[in-house]
Amino acid sequence: MTAKHTPEIEQLRDKILKERDAGNIVFGGLPGDLMTASLDDFIKQPADGILYDLNRLEEISLTFLGDPKWVNDFAVALTIRKIMAENERLRAVNAELVSELTNIVNIDMTLMREDWREDADRQFRLWAQNRARAALENAKAKG
Numbered sequence: 713m714t715a716k717h718t719p720e721i722e723q724l725r726d727k728i729l730k731e732r733d734a735g736n737i738v739f740g741g742l743p744g745d746l747m748t749a750s751l752d753d754f755i756k757q758p759a760d761g762i763l764y765d766l767n768r769l770e771e772i773s774l775t776f777l778g779d780p781k782w783v784n785d786f787a788v789a790l791t792i793r794k795i796m797a798e799n800e801r802l803r804a805v806n807a808e809l810v811s812e813l814t815n816i817v818n819i820d821m822t823l824m825r826e827d828w829r830e831d832a833d834r835q836f837r838l839w840a841q842n843r844a845r846a847a848l849e850n851a852k853a854k855g
Contacts, residue, residue, distance in 0.1 A: 737749055737754050763789050772785075
């Protein structure tokens with residue numbers, strides 16, 4: 713059974729596709745009320761908030777056992793929760809890697825400064841030795 717495509721339905725479809733192309737999500741709020749949000753902002757909320765806004769919390773899906781799409785709604789909820797958990801795990805790994813990389817860079821910078829100081833000290837000693845030799849040779853030549 714296919715739904716009749718009334719002009720209102722087609723306008724709604726066109727609005728949803730237009731908002732999608734603009735990076736937004738359209739979802740039902742209060743009965744008969746559509747809401748639009750930036751998809752980038754929408755996905756920053758916890759899984760419970762996403763599922764609540766989309767009316768897809770597991771306990772809601774289980775109240776529609778007579779509608780065959782409840783199975784997919786339930787699967788969507790589990791998928792969103794898993795994706796959000798994996799996203800959190802990867803953010804933690806990323807933060808740990810950034811911290812480790814920062815530590816490595818700081819150690820490298822410290823070693824480079826120490827190498828530079830040692831090199832500068834060595835260069836100064838060579839310069840001082842050469843200057844002393846030159847002064848000694850001058851004194852011998854005058855002497």
